[in-house]
Amino acid sequence: MKLLQTDIKNKVLQSMMIILDNKREAIIAANKKDLDLFDKSDRAMYDRLIVNDKKVDGMIQSIKEVMQQEDPVGKIKSERILENDLKIQNKTAPFGTIMIIYESRPDVTIEAAVLAFKANNKILLKGGKEALHSNQILESCWHEALKENNLDTDWIKLMHMNRAETQEFLKNPSEKLDLIVPRGGERLIAFVKEHAKCAVLISGRGNNFLYVSKDANWDQSLKVILNAKTDKISACNALDKILVDTNIDGYEDKVKDLKKVLNDNGVSILVDDKIGKILPNEEAIEDEAIWHQEFLAMKCCLGAVDTLDEAIQKINKYSGGHSATIMTTQTDAAMEFMDQVDSAAVYHNASTRFTDGGQMGVGAELAISTDKLHHRGPLGLEQLVTNKYYVFGDGQIRV
Incomplete structure (x- = not known):
């Protein structure tokens, strides 16, 4: 695709904001068709599927924020003049053609x-397929x-393919693909990695951890844990695993306190052998694989x-490489944790729910990358370009 002037791109975005606003009732009505067909027992997926007035406002705001950002194309990263x-x-420079494969969320x-x-x-x-009607009307707005x-x-095209057709397209694309971003669960990611022939940038699972150190502020820890666990269970930045240091003052009483706070807020818990001795009536973690799981539900491991x-x-060993938090009053311990934990975002005394483009000041995001090439963390506007060398000469030859 040819390079477009910034003002042309921004005019398209301005048009899109007006169209979304004018068609919000039709968009919400199309979404209702999807909601009526969906199995509401999968609460996390259902929450992601919903489009209401607030969600349409969020879509418009996302476009506005991107429109106001500086065009990322054609920026000089480095410049030098050689001896010759x-x-x-x-x-x-642009990547070219990006394919994103995602589940449920029409706002993507x-x-x-x-x-x-x-x-x-x-x-x-x-x-x-669960968001078919929602995505179709949003595509028509873009067009x-x-x-x-x-x-x-x-420039913007919705792919109307089933799983078998998608698999065939990944193996033998009918057009050049430069980058694929699978945004969803482990099965989706594995499916794309198995069949894709071009670069794949992984937007991995959450399965986020929080460690309460021996020097933690306990009241602050409870506040952060509740926010990270219960604020939005369908988000990839939600908390799933809590580790408590056995050397914290009043360890057993604090474990019982944490259990009560979680249960009182509708969160069920699974416990390891050590915690099980303090909380013998809680469900034990029998299978090590549970430590790898992203729950997207009101439950967690303790x-x-x-x-x-x-x-x-x-x-x-177990996290998805997304986000991890340490609760501690000791700066040195916090820095050791943040340096050594291999996650896209590491936190000191703060909720994992902040791993989000808007919350981190990046603006709208394509995904949260847990890959290390070419970028890790929120994939915002600046991360959706590659680079290109421009070499200016006057007849030079290599000798």
Whole structure:
């Protein structure tokens, strides 16, 4: 796709905001068709599927924030003149065509597309069948905005394919793909990695940990735990595992206190052997695989560790590499934890719920990357470009 001027891209985004506002009733009605067909027993997925007035307002706000951000394309990353007078610039450039595969959330159809388009990328959107009606009307809004500004609708395209067709497309794409971002559970990610022929940037599972150190402020810890666990269970930044240091003052009483606070707020717990001795009536963790699981539910695992090092080792062994928190009053311990834990975001005395593009000041995000190439963390506008070398000469040859 050709490079577009910034003002043209922003005009499309301005058009899109107006169209979303004017068509909000139709968008919500289309979403209701999806909600009526969905099995509400899967609360996390159902919550992600809902589109209401507040969600439409959020879509419009996401577009506005991206429109106001600086165009990431064509920025000089480095520049030098060599002894042979060659002038070399390293500049940002679009990826080309990005495909995102995602489940349930119709607002991804807005956030992913606005970011990709502003960064001058074509985007192929493969949403889940559970959001079919919602995604179709949002795609039609995008196409209307593009047509209003005399641009081809191929810039933003919803892929109408089932699982078998998607698998075949990944193996033998009918057009050039430069990057695929699977945004969903482990099965989806494994499916894409198995079949894709181009670069895949992983937006991994959550399974986030919080470690209460021996020097933690207990009241603060309870507040952070509750927020991280219960604020939004369908989010990938929600808390699933809690480790309590056995050397904290009043250890057994604090474990009982934590259990009561969690239960009083509707959170069920599973306990390891050490915690089970204090809470014998709670469900025991029988299978080690549970430590790897992202729950997306009102439950969590509660375990005990004897040292900071043990907490770090356990988190690095089982977490999804997304987010991890240490609760401690000791700065040195916090820095050791943050340096040693291998996650995209590490926290000191704060909720994992802040691992989000908007909350971190990045703005709208394509996903939270748990990969290490080319970026880890929120994939915002600045992360949806690659680089390109521009070499200016005057007849130089290599000798």
